[in-house]
Amino acid sequence: MLSKKNKEALFNPLSKDNPVLVQILGICSTLAVTASLKPAIVMGIAVIVVLALSNVIISLIRTTIPTTIRIIVQLVVVAALVIMVQQFLVAYTYDVSKQLSVFIGLIITNCILMGRLEAFALNNGPWASFLDGIGNGLGYTIILVIVAFFRELLGSGTLMGLQVIPQWCYDHGYENNGLMILPPMALITVACIIWVHRARNKELQEN
Amino acid sequence: MNKNSNSYQIIYAAVMVLLVGVVLAFVYMALKPKQDVNIANDKRSQILASLHIDAPSEAEIPATYEKYVTRDLLLDHEGNIVDSTKNVAFDIDMKKNMKLAEADRQLPMFECTLDDGSKKYVIPVYGAGLWGAIWGFVAVDDDGETVYGTDFSHESETPGLGARITEDSFQHQYDGKLLFKEGAFKSVSVVKKGQRPTDGSDYVDAISGATITSRGVGAMMQECIAPYEPFFKKIQQ
Numbered sequence: 001m002l003s004k005k006n007k008e009a010l011f012n013p014l015s016k017d018n019p020v021l022v023q024i025l026g027i028c029s030t031l032a033v034t035a036s037l038k039p040a041i042v043m044g045i046a047v048i049v050v051l052a053l054s055n056v057i058i059s060l061i062r063t064t065i066p067t068t069i070r071i072i073v074q075l076v077v078v079a080a081l082v083i084m085v086q087q088f089l090v091a092y093t094y095d096v097s098k099q100l101s102v103f104i105g106l107i108i109t110n111c112i113l114m115g116r117l118e119a120f121a122l123n124n125g126p127w128a129s130f131l132d133g134i135g136n137g138l139g140y141t142i143i144l145v146i147v148a149f150f151r152e153l154l155g156s157g158t159l160m161g162l163q164v165i166p167q168w169c170y171d172h173g174y175e176n177n178g179l180m181i182l183p184p185m186a187l188i189t190v191a192c193i194i195w196v197h198r199a200r201n202k203e204l205q206e207n
Numbered sequence: 208m209n210k211n212s213n214s215y216q217i218i219y220a221a222v223m224v225l226l227v228g229v230v231l232a233f234v235y236m237a238l239k240p241k242q243d244v245n246i247a248n249d250k251r252s253q254i255l256a257s258l259h260i261d262a263p264s265e266a267e268i269p270a271t272y273e274k275y276v277t278r279d280l281l282l283d284h285e286g287n288i289v290d291s292t293k294n295v296a297f298d299i300d301m302k303k304n305m306k307l308a309e310a311d312r313q314l315p316m317f318e319c320t321l322d323d324g325s326k327k328y329v330i331p332v333y334g335a336g337l338w339g340a341i342w343g344f345v346a347v348d349d350d351g352e353t354v355y356g357t358d359f360s361h362e363s364e365t366p367g368l369g370a371r372i373t374e375d376s377f378q379h380q381y382d383g384k385l386l387f388k389e390g391a392f393k394s395v396s397v398v399k400k401g402q403r404p405t406d407g408s409d410y411v412d413a414i415s416g417a418t419i420t421s422r423g424v425g426a427m428m429q430e431c432i433a434p435y436e437p438f439f440k441k442i443q444q
Contacts, residue, residue, distance in 0.1 A: 035367025
């Protein structure tokens with residue numbers, strides 16, 4: 001079930017080989033959806049699902065794909081999956097689909113997907129590819145949640161839409177930092193996380 | 208078999224696109240009825256939300272809607288009711304409607320009666336935000352000038368910024384605002400916190416960081432409610 005290689009496929013992306021922190025992929029959506037926690041979490045889940053499924057499909061048909069048009073094949077598979085996810089959300093969980101309308105479409109352009117399909121699914125079996133998809137999706141989701149946590153807390157004073165900074169702080173002159181909700185602070189937050197991450201993982205430091 | 212021959216590639220691509228097309232079409236057809244029900248119910252719950260009514264559960268939305276929304280109306284531009292058949296206002300596609308020249312637009316309206324017997328008039332509004340369409344419903348008291356409640360939705364505004372027009376903290380600002388000042392239609396402006404509109408109209412605070420969406424809401428209110436002025440003038444008398 002979980003050979004050493006499969007374990008690596010599943011757990012490496014969480015920290016040592018994190019798609020956002022180490023490979024610096026998927027930054028676009030990390031900036032866009034992390035102004036509050038809830039869309040960040042649902043976006044993370046959607047990416048995990050699409051990434052795992054597209055990895056499995058590409059892995060299953062990998063021997064038949066002509067190398068010259070493999071990018072197109074990958075795009076079609078991802079786009080089809082994303083559209084299906086969108087349709088299912090509209091039909092069964094309309095509220096969630098309303099919240100996420102744009103982002104689900106944005107999954108197609110997420111570099112992590114194309115990256116994993118190219119680098120892993122084209123050369124590995126379906127089970128390993130599935131684990132790799134789950135792992136990378138989780139690695140992406142963790143960063144999204146951390147960034148969204150700080151941005152929502154400092155930018156709006158709420159978490160998951162609930163007020164966490166008590167009213168008396170505001171009465172005594174505390175103000176939400178409006179800059180936190182804007183995209184530049186997402187970049188700076190990600191940079192801070194990368195800083196901490198590299199400081200703790202010496203082997204990742206470049207000279 | 209040569210995987211890199213032209214014919215293999217072309218056939219591969221064609222078959223793949225065909226397969227995916229069939230699968231997607233099938234999924235769409237299979238889910239369409241469910242989606243339509245959801246979309247219609249969502250519209251009903253938005254109309255109810257502008258009246259500050261929450262249906263107890265998703266399944267009860269149609270029944271709650273039937274209970275409070277007593278009549279669908281269609282007005283002409285002189286403020287006369289020209290049609291009041293069932294669902295005549297509900298079935299109007301505001302997106303298409305707003306593309307017409309102002310004089311050709313249909314003016315739908317929902318007449319609602321609340322538990323305390325008071326009458327409200329709900330007007331659908333439709334406009335543009337930053338990334339896509341925004342729309343909503345504005346409930347007006349039967350004095351013809353006080354806003355009773357609003358509900359806004361959007362297609363693709365930025366979460367945490369423009370998307371906050373869907374939150375109560377923004378929408379509830381409209382409650383009790385006046386659409387008319389000294390007998391003239393002024394709408395309700397959206398201005399930066401701390402500022403005042405220059406035309407003396409009532410105003411609400413914009414969302415910081417979402418200037419264009421906020422402006423879009425202001426423009427939408429102005430443009431969509433203005434044609435109803437003759438009707439409101441009539442009931443004010």
